[in-house]
Amino acid sequence: MNNNAFEPKIVAFLCNWCAYTGADLAGTSRIQYPPNVRIIRVMCSGSVDPTYVLKPLLDGVDGVLIGGCHPGDCHYQSGNYKARRRIIALKQILKSAGFDDDRVWLRWISASEGGRFAETVTKMTEFLKEKGPNPMRREWAV
Amino acid sequence: MESQPRIGVYVCHCGTNIAAMVDVEQVAEFAATLPHVVVARDYLYMCSDPGQTLIKQDIQEQQLTRVVVAACSPSMHEPTFRGATREGGINPYFMQMINIREQCSWVHTDREKATQKAKALVASAVAKAALLEPLEDREVGVTPGAVVIGGGVAGMIAALDVADAGFPVYLVEKSDHLGGHVADLNRVFPTLESAKELIEPLIKRVQTHPHVTVLLNSQVTGLEGYVGNFELQVTNSKSEGPNPKLSVGSIIIATGYDIFDPRRKPELGYGQYPNVITSLEMEHRLATGDLTVDGRSPQNVAFIQCVGSRDAQVGNLYCSRVCCMYTAKQSRLVRELLPQARVTVFFIDVRVFGKGGEEFYDETRAKRVRYRRGSVSEIYQRDGRVVLVGEDTLLSRPIEFEADLVVLAVGMEPRADTATLSTLFKLPRSADGFFMESHPKLRPVDTVVDGVFLAGCCQGPKDIPDTVAQAKAAASSALIPLILGTVPVESATAVVDADLCAGCGMCVDVCPFGAPALDPLWGVSRVNAVLCKGCGACAAACPSKAIQMQRFTPEQIMAQVDALME
Numbered sequence: 141m142n143n144n145a146f147e148p149k150i151v152a153f154l155c156n157w158c159a160y161t162g163a164d165l166a167g168t169s170r171i172q173y174p175p176n177v178r179i180i181r182v183m184c185s186g187s188v189d190p191t192y193v194l195k196p197l198l199d200g201v202d203g204v205l206i207g208g209c210h211p212g213d214c215h216y217q218s219g220n221y222k223a224r225r226r227i228i229a230l231k232q233i234l235k236s237a238g239f240d241d242d243r244v245w246l247r248w249i250s251a252s253e254g255g256r257f258a259e260t261v262t263k264m265t266e267f268l269k270e271k272g273p274n275p276m277r278r279e280w281a282v
Numbered sequence: 283m284e285s286q287p288r289i290g291v292y293v294c295h296c297g298t299n300i301a302a303m304v305d306v307e308q309v310a311e312f313a314a315t316l317p318h319v320v321v322a323r324d325y326l327y328m329c330s331d332p333g334q335t336l337i338k339q340d341i342q343e344q345q346l347t348r349v350v351v352a353a354c355s356p357s358m359h360e361p362t363f364r365g366a367t368r369e370g371g372i373n374p375y376f377m378q379m380i381n382i383r384e385q386c387s388w389v390h391t392d393r394e395k396a397t398q399k400a401k402a403l404v405a406s407a408v409a410k411a412a413l414l415e416p417l418e419d420r421e422v423g424v425t426p427g428a429v430v431i432g433g434g435v436a437g438m439i440a441a442l443d444v445a446d447a448g449f450p451v452y453l454v455e456k457s458d459h460l461g462g463h464v465a466d467l468n469r470v471f472p473t474l475e476s477a478k479e480l481i482e483p484l485i486k487r488v489q490t491h492p493h494v495t496v497l498l499n500s501q502v503t504g505l506e507g508y509v510g511n512f513e514l515q516v517t518n519s520k521s522e523g524p525n526p527k528l529s530v531g532s533i534i535i536a537t538g539y540d541i542f543d544p545r546r547k548p549e550l551g552y553g554q555y556p557n558v559i560t561s562l563e564m565e566h567r568l569a570t571g572d573l574t575v576d577g578r579s580p581q582n583v584a585f586i587q588c589v590g591s592r593d594a595q596v597g598n599l600y601c602s603r604v605c606c607m608y609t610a611k612q613s614r615l616v617r618e619l620l621p622q623a624r625v626t627v628f629f630i631d632v633r634v635f636g637k638g639g640e641e642f643y644d645e646t647r648a649k650r651v652r653y654r655r656g657s658v659s660e661i662y663q664r665d666g667r668v669v670l671v672g673e674d675t676l677l678s679r680p681i682e683f684e685a686d687l688v689v690l691a692v693g694m695e696p697r698a699d700t701a702t703l704s705t706l707f708k709l710p711r712s713a714d715g716f717f718m719e720s721h722p723k724l725r726p727v728d729t730v731v732d733g734v735f736l737a738g739c740c741q742g743p744k745d746i747p748d749t750v751a752q753a754k755a756a757a758s759s760a761l762i763p764l765i766l767g768t769v770p771v772e773s774a775t776a777v778v779d780a781d782l783c784a785g786c787g788m789c790v791d792v793c794p795f796g797a798p799a800l801d802p803l804w805g806v807s808r809v810n811a812v813l814c815k816g817c818g819a820c821a822a823a824c825p826s827k828a829i830q831m832q833r834f835t836p837e838q839i840m841a842q843v844d845a846l847m848e
Contacts, residue, residue: 158708161730163385164355168388175386175390178399183774186819189821196846196847216817251708
C-alpha cells in the first residue's frame, strides 16, 4: 500500500472534564486537524479499561489516543495517575506480545488547550502515516 | 424484559454551522439504515422549540424508546435534549448526544471526509443508545456563599449584590487596598464627577457590609471541587499564619486589566522624554491641577490615541473602548485649565459609543479641542519640545507637529497573571488574551467551568457602566445555585454485580471518595451512591468486571468501538 494514500484511523478516549472540553475548544476556536480521529467520551482517563485500548487495536485501528487532565488537575483527584500506570503496564504487555506500543498515546490536554489537542491529533496522524497500517487492520474504507 | 429498542436519530444543521461542512441529509439517510433506528431526521436547529417538538412527537407517535441527537457538544445542549426526551415521556437518560459540530464540522475542511466522520460518530452513538439504561436525577447541597476575586469596581459591585441577597462573600484582593484602577482616576466621563466620590462610598459599603469579608494582600492559589461546593486555597503575601481555605458555592472572577506599557513602542519616546506622559499620569496631574513641564505652562498639548490598541505590531488587535472617551475628557479638562493653549487630539477613529458619549465629544470639540485624523509614527526632541512625526490620514500628507506636552492614550491589556489563573481555574482565553466567556452573545458572564463567572475587564476592555452591568449579571448568575440550594450531580454511579464480585477490595483501594466498601457479612463490595462521583476508576480496576459505571459500561464502549470500525 502506498503510504501517501494510507489514512490512519485513530480512536480517542477523552476524559469529559479536560481533554474532551479541550477538543470542544479546538472546535469553537476553529483550529483545523485531520479527520482521522473518532472520539469516544469517557468521564475520566482513569476509567479507560485496558480492554478498551486492546479491542480497537486487535480489530485493526491504527492508533489509540487517551486524553486526560494534566497531573494534579484530575476532576476525580487521581484518575489520570491511574491511567498513566495502567497505560504503561498495557504498553509492556503489548510489547511482550509483539505489538508496537507506540500506537497507543496517552496525553494530558486541559480544557483550555484546544491548540494542544489539534496538534496532538495532527502529530499522531502524521506519525501513523509514516509508520504504516496496523498489521491487524482489516480492509476498510476511510 | 424490554423488547427491541426503537431509536430516533436527529441530525442538526445548526444553521450552516454543521450543514456547511457535513452533508446532514446524507448522515440522516445513513442513520436510518442502522440497527434499531425507526426514524432519522435532519432539521435546521434541533435545539429550537420546533426541533424539540419533533423529538417529543416522534417519541409518542413512533413509540421511540431511545433518542440520538447529532449536534453540538453535550456541554452545550445535553440538558436541553434530556428535557425534550423527558417531556416526550421516556427516561431522559435514554438520550445520547453525539458531537458533530465542535469535533467535526468546525475542525475539518474536507466536506466528504467530515461527512464520513459524522456518519461513523452517529453509528457509534446509535450503538451506545441501544444499550442505555434508565437513570434517576440526583443532586447535592450547595455551600452557601461566593468568592469574588478582585477588589476593583467589578469585584465590589458583584460582592455587594451577592451579599445583599444574604449570602456570605469573600472578596479576595491581591493589593493592599480596594478600588482597582478607578481609585487612580481623577474624574470620570461623561459626567465629569470625581472618581473618588464614586468609589469611596462603594469601598465603605464593602468594608462595612456584614456579609462581606475582605481579604487584602491575598491571592487564590488552589482550587478544588465543582459548582455548588468549591474549596479555594488563599495565600496572604503579608501574613505568616495559616492560609485560609474558603468553602463556597460559586466564584466570580473580576481580576481586571493591566495598562499598556508604552515603552513597548519606543518610537514614541515614553520614558525618554519627560514631556511624553501616559494618560494615567495625566489623571494625577489633572487631580493636582499642575500641568507644568520644566516649570512652564505648556502651550501646545497633544493627545495620541490608540497607544497599544488596534495595533498589530504589539499584538493587540482589539479596541480598548475607553481611550476615546477619556481623551475627550482629559483634553477638555486641559482646555479649561489652560484656556490659551492649543489642544490637539490625534486619532485613527473616534469611538464614543456609550450613553452620552457622542454628545460629550461634540461639546469637547466645540470647546476648541482640535481633532486631527492622523497616526503618529515617531516622536523626537528638539529644543526642549517634542516633535510628532506622522501622517494626516484625511489629507494623506505628512505631519510634523511641535508640542510641549504629549499624552499617550494607553489601552488595556490582559493582566500578567491571567495565564496563572487560566491554569488554576482551567479557563480558556480568547485570541486577545482576556478570559473567554461561554458564548459571545448568549452567555457573556458564564465560563466553561460551571459555577465560575466573569465580571469586568478580565473578560475584555470596558468602561465603568459596562463593568457594573456585567458585575451585576455575574452576581445574579452566581446566586442561582446559592438560592436553589442544590445542584444536579452525575446521575450515573458505579454499581456492583454481587454474583460476580469476589470481594478483593480493589475498588475500595482505588476510589478517592470512599464510595465502595466491603460488606462484612456477604464479602462483596457495595457502592454508596451518595459518595460516588461517577469517575469509573473502580470499574477499570475490577479484575472480574463485577463493578461497572452506568452510562459507560464496557458493553456500551465496545459497541461504540465496533460501530466506529464498520
